[in-house]
Every structure is written in structure tokens, then in C-alpha cells.
Amino acid sequence: MxxxxxxxxxxxxxxxxxxxxxxxxxxxxxxxxxxxxxxxxxxxxxxxxxxxxxxxxxxxxxxxxxxxxxxxxxxxxxxxxxxxxxxxxxxxxxxxxxxxxxxxxxxxxxxxxxxxxxxxxxxxxxxxxxxxxxxxxxxxxxxxxxxxxxxxxxxxxxxxxxxxxxxxxxxxxxxxxxxxxxxxxxxxxxxxxxxxxxxxxxxxxxxEWLSSDQADFISSIGTFNKSLPSANSALTALSPSVGMLKQQLLDSLRPRVLGIPQPPSTSAGETRVAMLFSGGLDCTVLARLVHDLLEPDQAVDLINVAFENPRVVAQLEKEAKGDEPIDFYEACPDRITGRKSFAELERVCPGRAFCFLAVNVPYSETLAHRRQVTSLIYPHNTEMDLSIAYALYFAARGQGSCSSPSSGRDSPQEPHTSSARVLLSGLGADELFGGYVRHATAFSRQGYPGLVDELLLDVGRLGKRNLGRDDRAMSHWGKEVRFPFLDERLVRWAIETPAWEKCDFGNGEDVTGVEAGKRVLRLLALELGMRGVAKEKKRAIQFGSRTAKMESGRVKGTTLLS
Known part of the structure; x- marks a missing residue:
């Protein structure tokens, strides 16, 4: 970087x-x-x-x-x-x-x-x-x-x-x-x-990066598979695409997490890899696979951000009963999900030194950094840009309190600043494997033809994602974010794989109990021993961390910053 x-x-x-x-x-x-x-x-x-x-x-x-x-x-x-x-x-x-x-x-x-x-x-x-x-x-x-x-x-x-x-x-x-x-x-x-x-x-x-006369050639990487199923074939844990996804992710993660040099001016043994960790399906599967690749003595920081949102805090206080103070950070959706998934990782990765790094951001601190974050994300300048960037910016700073394995949220929390200069993100999984609500909606309206069109639209604009904005927000702290799901070879495999081998909307919620959206990834989570993670719902970062609509619930994400 x-x-x-x-x-x-x-x-x-x-x-x-x-x-x-x-x-x-x-x-x-x-x-x-x-x-x-x-x-x-x-x-x-x-x-x-x-x-x-x-x-x-x-x-x-x-x-x-x-x-x-x-x-x-x-x-x-x-x-x-x-x-x-x-x-x-x-x-x-x-x-x-x-x-x-x-x-x-x-x-x-x-x-x-x-x-x-x-x-x-x-x-x-x-x-x-x-x-x-x-x-x-x-x-x-x-x-x-x-x-x-x-x-x-x-x-x-x-x-x-x-x-x-x-x-x-x-x-x-x-x-x-x-x-x-x-x-x-x-x-x-x-x-x-x-x-x-x-x-x-x-x-x-x-x-051009690569010229091609093939129809639906995506991002100069591969040709999107628009084929439709000839029969109702269920996606199961034994389906070839589940094993292929695991191998593709391991191949993608290997160069991204191995061989990272020791940061200058730090002592030997310092953590080198951290995960942007909401506790959701995508990041937790990555964390589980990282465990299989890293040397046993290397620690991994799981960075989980939660914000003091005045509008939400006021509502929680209104609904509260008794005089017991409300821990509004622990009430954040991503904090709740994060701790649940952390416990599941601890169970399936014995011996790994995971640090659940709880980053709590007071509203006053959010305001104090507003000008800096706004400057970093420019020329992006909407309320949604800012709310997403807040979460990434403070996560990359990596200052919070650490829960080590076997310690619960009620145990004493040690102040901790992550020394990791490589951050892993699960971004890209929703576009590739059908994780958005609009994918389920497209299927309900038009079946697989509608789903294929919606997936094609999403993967076709992967290069238009606001990754430049995210890079600027996180790199400010001397950190580099890496996207295993956006490895070119993994993307090529995903777009060349038929839709029903990735998101099995034709069979609804099957006997495994996991939903159809991103089912191939959910089945992999089951294979890795994480049933709770396999059932996690999709949640946007600005809502999970509560950076969205801090002052007013009526502000639109497209509103320009003043």
C-alpha cells in the first residue's frame, strides 16, 4: 500500500x-x-x-x-x-x-x-x-x-x-x-x-483491460453464466460448488494472509492480520478459514465497531424499565451478532488467539472526526457515503477493548490497539452469491430469469463499487484492506457458475435450515461447524453499527453533505 x-x-x-x-x-x-x-x-x-x-x-x-x-x-x-x-x-x-x-x-x-x-x-x-x-x-x-x-x-x-x-x-x-x-x-x-x-x-x-466479443463479459474477467436449470435440483452440502468455493477462498486467502512482514517498530509476535468483523456470514467464514492457514501462534484481531447514535439511544432510554443503565454499544445489532459469532469461532478454532476488539465510538468523537472523514471520502459526498465511511474509518483505527478467548462480555476488558496493518473484508460475497433482498425479490417476481438478470447487473458493476472511497477512509491509519471475495480467479469462477449452484431460491429454506440467499456460502459455514453463522441475515454496515441517521430518521442516504 x-x-x-x-x-x-x-x-x-x-x-x-x-x-x-x-x-x-x-x-x-x-x-x-x-x-x-x-x-x-x-x-x-x-x-x-x-x-x-x-x-x-x-x-x-x-x-x-x-x-x-x-x-x-x-x-x-x-x-x-x-x-x-x-x-x-x-x-x-x-x-x-x-x-x-x-x-x-x-x-x-x-x-x-x-x-x-x-x-x-x-x-x-x-x-x-x-x-x-x-x-x-x-x-x-x-x-x-x-x-x-x-x-x-x-x-x-x-x-x-x-x-x-x-x-x-x-x-x-x-x-x-x-x-x-x-x-x-x-x-x-x-x-x-x-x-x-x-x-x-x-x-x-x-x-481496454481486455477486449472480447463475448456477450456478458464482466469486468474484463469472465463471461457470466446465464443458463437456467432444466429441472429442480437442490443445492446441498454435497454439491460440487460448496467444495469449490472453499478451495477458491483458501487460494485467495493464502497470499493475502501469509508472509506479511513484521511491522517496523513493533515487537516480535505482534498481530499482523485483522478482520472487519460484524459477525455476519461473510467475514466469519473468512476468519474460520484464516485459522486453517495461519501458524498456530499468530493472533487475529476481530474488529467490531459500535456507535453512540443519539436518535437510537433516546429511543432505548424511552423503552427502558427501571434505573439500570443501558449499554447502547452492546445493544448495537453488529455487536450482538459479533459476540455470538466470536463464541462460535472460539468453539471451532481451539487454540487460536482471537481478540474480539470492541470499538466503541461516542457521538462526540464521531463529530470531532467528521471533517477528516468527509475530506478523505471526497469526491463522494452523500450521507450514505459518510455513514459507511465512519464505520470503516474507526474500525481501521483499531482502538478499543479486547476480549480474549474464554472471556465473556462481563469479564474485565483490556484496552487494546490493533498492530495489524492488513485488514480483511468480506465485501463482494453478496453480489457474487445472491445475498441482497433484491435478489430474492427478483426471483419471486420472475423466477430464475429475473434472478440471473439481477445478479448480472450486480456483478457487472463490481468495478463501480465505491472501493476507492473505502480505501481512502481506511488507509488513513496506515492500514491496507484486502478483499478475498474479489480475487480475480474467485470472481471468474463465481460468475461462470450457474445461479442455482450459488443461491438456491428454487427450493426456499431447505432441510438444512439455511435460507436460499448465498446458500453456497451458508452450506460452507455448516461444513466448517458454524450453524449459527450459517443462519445469519444480511445487514448493511451503517445499520449494524448504527452510523446511519444519527441526527434524524428522515435524512435520505442520497442527501448531499453540507
Missing amino acids: CGIHVALSAIPHAISPQLKQCLCNRGPDYFGQEERRVGGINSPQSWTLTFTSTVLALRGDHIAKQPLVESTSGSVLCWNGEAWRVGGHPVDGNDGEGILTLLKKASAFAPAARHDAILDVFRSVEGPFAFVYYDKPAERLIFGRDRLGRRSLLFTHDEASGTLALCSIAEASDPSWKEVEADGIYILNLAQLQQHAIPATHERAKH
Whole structure:
């Protein structure tokens, strides 16, 4: 994980102290800058490219100093992400350095093939990333986000000052920042720049991640399976898709949780992995599988957030009987579910040092951080954006009280700040396996054809999810969030699997007692020994943690922030 900023300007560009601090929050291990001149004595105008990178070192056995520079050509790479595989092969060591090595080899091609060879390096990456690459010999600026948009990259174009900038986060005082779309690789030909005329953003050349003439080709990853069942075939624990899902998740988790380096300035044995833990189906299955992969002596933090919502607190106090004080944090839906699932994990994972990290956020603290969170999520600026970001922001900070295995909620709670710099999220499971209410509604109205259309709509916009917003909210604390359900290979398998092998709405609630939505994942939870988790209902994070509608129950999620 890194923070990157690249500016193309008529004069050397200096980032503000506030922006520098925000970038260093994302990457606290190293800060570096490079500068290049574009144009020269034969050009009517020369331009300055200023590259800034900060580094959160999570790959390899050393801190890879950025910006990464190709010493022979002078090309520069700002890399923010994780290349789990390149060209189908696992990446050993630092992935940013590995990408630069491949770009150097691609640059050695003949001019006619060089262009596509460089693009193919980025096309071959599996994993979350955003990047800016200056191809110096060809004077091209190449940039983009991965095809699912899991890392943040913003741009701004100021015609008045003649500056084009790309950055992981927006400057708080500048309302012109926009998201770089996760729909391809963008190229700006710097050799064609005219005097004081940096092209507007829509004039950039876009190259597709992967072209295909196949219908329903999703996110440049795979073709959606629209087939319908010829007979009523029930999805059971013995169905092949249940075992395949388990294997896909283990394969996805393995590079995401193994080999994480010890954080600098911490003692040996500190926790390296934490889970964004509501206690729901998706995150708890992940936590259970992480137990199978990690060394027995490694602890795992389960971060569970609950907020003091004045509107809900007032209602609870009104309904209360007697003088006994109300613990409104423990009354939060996600706290109740979280403790239940924590107990189930303790039972099925003997010996694992899970810490149930209860993060309680007073309303006064929410207000104190409102400006910071609003600034981080920009250009997203609705009440729903803010309520979701609050939960992610305070969860990533990881400050609360810890319940260790065998201690209950009534036992003394130890203050604890998570040292983990890798956070796991269960996001993506609902879209892939039919976990939303609208999926059940679509089936009830139109059967499997309606369900297939609704699933296709959801997976088709995975790359449009607000993951850039979430990345900015959580990375502020020097943490990296990883999404096992959004591994490219798992996504490809899921969209190529028929709907009835994932969510068995044709059979309602079967003899196993689990509902049809995400049934393949619920059956896996049963196989892993977690019956209670298998029956958990879907709940949005802003309602489970009670960040939604703090002041008024009539505020709409689409209302713009003031």
C-alpha cells in the first residue's frame, strides 16, 4: 500500500503540507520524490513532472523505496497495490520492483511492439492496484486502477494554472478532484503537448483491460453464466460448488494472509492480520478459514465497531424499565451478532488467539472526526457515503477493548490497539452469491430469469463499487484492506457458475435450515461447524453499527453533505 501523487505542470509543483501528511498517513514507512522535465530546447514549452510516493511496506524482506526508477531509461513508476500474480504466476518478493523489471523488459521491444508490451504488463496483473508510470523514452504518462477499482486514484485538471495532477487522495481545499474510472488503462502523450495546453481529461487515450466479443463479459474477467436449470435440483452440502468455493477462498486467502512482514517498530509476535468483523456470514467464514492457514501462534484481531447514535439511544432510554443503565454499544445489532459469532469461532478454532476488539465510538468523537472523514471520502459526498465511511474509518483505527478467548462480555476488558496493518473484508460475497433482498425479490417476481438478470447487473458493476472511497477512509491509519471475495480467479469462477449452484431460491429454506440467499456460502459455514453463522441475515454496515441517521430518521442516504 502506498500514497502516490503525480503532477504535470508548467513550473515545478510542490504539494501542500496537509497533502503530504495525508500521503504519509497512508504510507508511513518511506517518503520519496522524483522530478522529470518534458520537452526541451526544440519545444516551445517544457513541462515538469513531479512524482511523490509514500510506502506502507507489506511485501518482500525490505522497504522498496518509491518512486521506483528504471536506471537505464529514467522511466518512473508510482505503484500502489498488490500484484498477487503476474502472467498467471505468483509474485515473490516486492511486487512493485517486480512490475518495474517487467516494464524494463517490455521497453526493450521494437517500437512497433513496445506500446502493447507495456500495456500487457499491467493487463497481466491479478490483484488490487493503482499506478502512474512515466514511459520516458516515449514521453507517455500511463495510469489507471485495477479492473475492480479496489485502490483509489483521483485526478484534477486546472486550466488556469496549467496543472494536471493524479493522487491517491484529494486535497481538502480543491473541489475539482474526480475518480479515475476503473475501466481501462489511460495514456497521455506528453510529446504532443502544446504550449500551456495540457489536454483535458476526456482527451486521454483509453485502452481496454481486455477486449472480447463475448456477450456478458464482466469486468474484463469472465463471461457470466446465464443458463437456467432444466429441472429442480437442490443445492446441498454435497454439491460440487460448496467444495469449490472453499478451495477458491483458501487460494485467495493464502497470499493475502501469509508472509506479511513484521511491522517496523513493533515487537516480535505482534498481530499482523485483522478482520472487519460484524459477525455476519461473510467475514466469519473468512476468519474460520484464516485459522486453517495461519501458524498456530499468530493472533487475529476481530474488529467490531459500535456507535453512540443519539436518535437510537433516546429511543432505548424511552423503552427502558427501571434505573439500570443501558449499554447502547452492546445493544448495537453488529455487536450482538459479533459476540455470538466470536463464541462460535472460539468453539471451532481451539487454540487460536482471537481478540474480539470492541470499538466503541461516542457521538462526540464521531463529530470531532467528521471533517477528516468527509475530506478523505471526497469526491463522494452523500450521507450514505459518510455513514459507511465512519464505520470503516474507526474500525481501521483499531482502538478499543479486547476480549480474549474464554472471556465473556462481563469479564474485565483490556484496552487494546490493533498492530495489524492488513485488514480483511468480506465485501463482494453478496453480489457474487445472491445475498441482497433484491435478489430474492427478483426471483419471486420472475423466477430464475429475473434472478440471473439481477445478479448480472450486480456483478457487472463490481468495478463501480465505491472501493476507492473505502480505501481512502481506511488507509488513513496506515492500514491496507484486502478483499478475498474479489480475487480475480474467485470472481471468474463465481460468475461462470450457474445461479442455482450459488443461491438456491428454487427450493426456499431447505432441510438444512439455511435460507436460499448465498446458500453456497451458508452450506460452507455448516461444513466448517458454524450453524449459527450459517443462519445469519444480511445487514448493511451503517445499520449494524448504527452510523446511519444519527441526527434524524428522515435524512435520505442520497442527501448531499453540507
